[in-house]
Amino acid sequence: MIENRKLMMSVKKEGYVSELVIKDDPHQMNWVMEDTYLQQADYQDADKLFGLFDILANGNKASSDGLMANIKEEKDKITVTFSAKELQVKMTYDLGKNEEALFWTIQLKNLTEKEIKIEEFGIWISFAYVMFRDKNVLRNIHNSAAVFPSVSTDYTKLSAVRRDGLGENLGFYQVKGRTKSIGTYCDYRNLFFENVSPSLDGMLFHKLYLAGGYPEKFENHDWIYEKDGLVLEAGQNKVWEYVIDTNQSPEDFYNKGLKWKHPKMEYTPLNIIGETARISVRVPAGVDAIAADAFYKDDGIVKKLAIPIREKEKKRQYSLFFKPEAMGEHKVVIKLSDGTKDFVVLNVMDRIETVVEERVEYICSSLYHDENGEPPYAFEPVSNQGESLGKANLVLKKNLFGTPDVEQVRKVENCAVNYVRKKWFVDGDFRKPRKLYGDFYRCMDFEYISHLFYLLSEFGDEVLALHDAGTYLEWAADVFELRVNPDLHQEERGKEEAQMLGVYFLYFNQLLDKLKVKGMTKKYAKIQSLWEQVMDRVDKDAVTxxxxxxxxxxxxxxxxxxxxxxxxxxxxxxxxxxxxxxxxxxxxxxxxxxxxxxxxxxxxxxxxxxxxxxxxxxxxxxxxxxxxxxxxxxxxxxxxxxxxxxxxxxxxxxxxxxxxxxxxxxxxxxxxxxxxxxxxxxxxxxxxxxxxxxxxxxxxxxxxxxxxxxxxxxxxxxENFGDKTFIMEKGDSIHVINGSYEENETEYQITSFAPYSKEFYFISGNDIILIEDKKDLRRIILKKERG
Incomplete structure (x- = not known):
């Protein structure tokens, strides 16, 4: 075991990191996968622990699993060496270089007098991305991490975030050499068909690829990331180095990156063709940004668009913006004065209303069964699970936002009345759910059905053909009560599931409000009472x-x-x-x-x-x-x-x-x-x-x-971003969410990306201020304040 002021770590005799702990962590979380847990849960993955590796050289495979680890431990440093006939892999874990960080150096040495082709070199960086098989959910919350990778030419990094969102996280930063990619391997156990609850646990093992990573002659559509190997010259010793440091938040993660000489790049993840895309860059001390290019694929060819770099008044900060000329992913690469490169990947889409309308048209024209279909009036793919009705709900929601297409709405109405009601309920009786899963039914299915009926109730009677809006509102309430009332279920499974939360949080307040407005006071009072009981229980159990x-x-x-x-x-x-x-x-x-x-x-x-x-x-x-x-x-x-x-x-x-x-x-x-x-x-x-x-x-x-x-x-x-755009001040400019902007000396022109743009909000502190509200309003002007 070695330690410094912040971190403590251990390496086992097999050469893997068995323990990595933040010393002042109240939960004493181990940030790497533990062999003891793998054995306890009967997972056969001891060859994937942190620091173990696989290599393919001149067509010959080797791995740490088949080699002896030579371990040398000093005061605050551990060196692990694996030697094969032609190659040597040496890893050094150093807690002495910095009192709050771990430096991890990887060396790959050619022991021969001939060049060696390295087709693949992958090292497991098995951070604790694990769903423990433990009903004490606090273990999964306090002792497990989500892992968010950022693969870059010279500045790959990764954030391991504790799932509780509290305390410190780990950042992993490349400071020497190049990383090709970060892959994963999944292992799991699923007992869904064995009537066990919970039934699913598992884990992801992350693997750092310094060369290759794919089968020979592998091809896919990805043109953004490298897949190639490397060549080691005779006697060459190739070196990679990474730093592991703690952070408190995403902002702190990127600021720590600046400390380790990583540029800080911010970008708009979603962009619309013809509108301005923006990237801001802050570079560490000692380097400047000297060029920027956007790479994209058009007509099957990767093309390049040069982007002007504009340095801001603050030193080492740059603003990049451009209008994309094609749709699809764009890889925006910045080149620094020391020859290194960093990049972000952003998306450029068609106008979202086009995306939505094309999707809805496809659902209604290609996925819908008419009266001659099997089963009639269903949307493909047919499933017993309520989630499959989401496409019908999307059709209705789109028609509520845009100009109603009566034919589309009536196809969904036919589906709801002649397929959904008959399939999920015996004789169409909302108090007699059909056992579609052999000897049971799922309460969760009913929340999608209730939503379907509620959305139908939002249309005028002149659009509907089979029943009036009031009838669909009653049906929505009846099915919703079935979803949340345990007393309406005979079997224990139904009673338990009725008390579980689900996607109905998306619409239940609207349903309750409408029942009240329409004078359905009995149904309103019953559902409101049930809802309060459910939420009182969830509120009480929140601490666990x-x-x-x-x-x-x-x-x-x-x-x-x-x-x-x-x-x-x-x-x-x-x-x-x-x-x-x-x-x-x-x-x-x-x-x-x-x-x-x-x-x-x-x-x-x-x-x-x-x-x-x-x-x-x-x-x-x-x-x-x-x-x-x-x-x-x-x-x-x-x-x-x-x-x-x-x-x-x-x-x-x-x-x-x-x-x-x-x-x-x-x-x-x-x-x-x-x-x-x-x-x-x-x-x-x-x-x-x-x-x-x-x-x-x-x-x-x-x-x-x-x-x-x-x-x-x-x-x-x-419902959320379909008609709303948000604006806030950021530094000496503004930041727009769900939109973009252009500016001159006196004003900002803000363009919404919302498909049915209507509302523009300005956020100032805790105030969310509605500044414009007009149907189909796509652009607004904001005057700059003069000091």
């Missing part, structure tokens, strides 16, 4: 974070809706408690696709998940409105840029989508070690059917449409 457990031992599908429901029901202290989990869950990175709410199961890697990522983003937005804390607005919008990527048919660096199509999942990791073919790809979870195991039970084949559970999150997006 009980609602963070679902079928998963720790789940943003649990604590996201909980945070949203708590603020909607005016439970301030509990909102703050669960809100911190949201902030720790939503990523930050130099790549807009790695800023998503942290989740892993549906992709078996760190991923964007459209539904649960979108619901988490919506929860963060509601917490922002309640607490007036700008961090939640910024986190919600960061996440939203990733969610929209799942609907982006103009993306060039991932799996393509035809006009109007969507895919529920994007794998952030490259490589995806479990399934290299899914690296930085968009897909649906059914792709794992071919891998067997539980997936062969969950899916009938691997060709199911990848969008089965999508739509509810887009309905939530429209």
């Amino acid at each position: 974070y009980k609602a963070a457990i679902t079928e998963h031992y720790y789940d943003n599908a649990g604590f996201g809706p909980t945070a949203g429901a708590l603020c909607e029901s005016n439970r301030g202290e509990s909102t703050r408690r669960y809100g911190e989990l949201l902030l720790a869950n939503i990523g930050y990175s130099n790549d807009f696709r790695a800023q998503n709410p942290d989740r892993w199961w549906e992709a078996l890697t760190y991923m964007i998940h459209s539904l649960w990522g979108g619901v988490t983003a919506a929860a963060a937005y509601k917490v922002f409105l309640y607490l007036k804390d700008i961090r939640y607005l910024e986190a919600s919008y960061r996440a939203t840029a990733g969610i929209l990527y799942c609907y982006d048919t103009h993306a060039t660096a991932t799996s393509p989508l035809e006009k109007g199509m969507a895919a529920s999942t994007y794998a952030v990791a490259g490589p995806h070690i479990n399934r290299p073919d899914l690296s930085r790809a968009r897909f649906g979870q059914s792709t794992f059917y071919k891998d067997g195991g539980i997936f062969s039970k969950l899916f009938e084949n691997d060709s199911q449409s990848p969008d089965w559970d999508m739509g509810e999150e887009m309905a939530a997006y429209l």
Whole structure:
């Protein structure tokens, strides 16, 4: 064991880091994976612990697993050396260079007199990204971390964020050499079909790739990140160095980066074609930014656009802005005076109203079954799970925001009356749920159905064809009561699930308000009473974070809706408690696709998940409105840029989508070690059917449409960012969320990205001030104040 003032670490005889602890941490969290836990939980992954490696040289594989570790421990330094016939790998862990940081040096030496081709060199950096198999959820909250990577040419970094959102986190910064990528390997246990609850636990092992990372001749759509190997000349000793330091927040993480000579780059993650994209750069002392270029792919060719660099009045700060000429991902690279490079990846999309309208048109024209379909009046892909109705809810929400398309609304109405009601309820009786899962039904399905009926009730009777709006409002209330009233269920499973929170936090206040306005006082009083009982219990249990457990031992599908429901029901202290989990869950990175709410199961890697990522983003937005804390607005919008990527048919660096199509999942990791073919790809979870195991039970084949559970999150997006733009002061300028701006000496011209732009807000401290409110208002002018 070695230590300095801040950190303590140990290395086992096999050569891996077994312990890395922040000394004054009240929870004494171990920030690396523990072999003792792997053994206890029966995971066979001892070869993936921190500091172990694999290498492919001249076609020959070797790994630390098959080599003897020579360990030398000094006062505040440990050196681990692995020697093979032709190569030597030496790692030094040094806590003496800085009293509050760990320096990790990696050396790869060619022991021969000939050059060696290194096709792959990967080292496990297995931070504690683990969902413990422990019903004490505090263990997963205080002793586990989300991991947010930022892979760059010369300035790769990574933030490991404790899931409680409290105390200190770890930052990992490259200070010498180049990193190609950071991949992940997932291991898990899922007992869903064995009637165990919770049923799912698992972990991600992160791997640092210094060369290669993919099978020979591997190709995918990713043109942004490097995949090549390297050559070691005769006798050459190649060196990489990283620093591990603590931080208190995302801002502190980037400021610590400046300390370790990393540029600090801020960018707008989502941009619209034809509108100004902005990047701000602050460089460390001793270097200047000398050039900037935006790389993008157009007509299958990677093109380059030079971006002028404008130095601000403050030294070492630069402003970059440009109008993109093509849609798709843009890699914006800055070159520094010392020859190094850093970059960010931002997205350029079509106008979002076009994205939404194309998606809705596709749902209604390509996914809808008419009376001759099987089953009639359903939307594909057909599923017993209520999540599959999200696409119908999106159709209705779009038609409430834009000009109603009567044919589209009536297709959904037909679906609701002639498919949904008959399928989920025996004889259409809302008190007789049908057991669609063999011997049980899911209460969670009913929240999507209630939302469907509520949205239908928002249309005028002249648009509706089968029933009037009042009837759909009654149905919405009846199904909502079934969702939240345990007394309406005969079996214990139904009674328990009725008391669980879900996505209905997105609309329940609106439903209650409408019942009251329409004079349905009995239904209003009953549901309001049930709701207060549920929230009193959740509020009381907030100190234990009980609602963070679902079928998963720790789940943003649990604590996201909980945070949203708590603020909607005016439970301030509990909102703050669960809100911190949201902030720790939503990523930050130099790549807009790695800023998503942290989740892993549906992709078996760190991923964007459209539904649960979108619901988490919506929860963060509601917490922002309640607490007036700008961090939640910024986190919600960061996440939203990733969610929209799942609907982006103009993306060039991932799996393509035809006009109007969507895919529920994007794998952030490259490589995806479990399934290299899914690296930085968009897909649906059914792709794992071919891998067997539980997936062969969950899916009938691997060709199911990848969008089965999508739509509810887009309905939530429209409710939150669909017509609103936010402006705030930042330094000597402004910052716009859900929009962009141009400026001259006297004014700012602000353009909204909202698809149905209407409202512009100015945020000043705790005040959210409505400054413009007009339908279809796309641009406003703000005069600059003169001092």
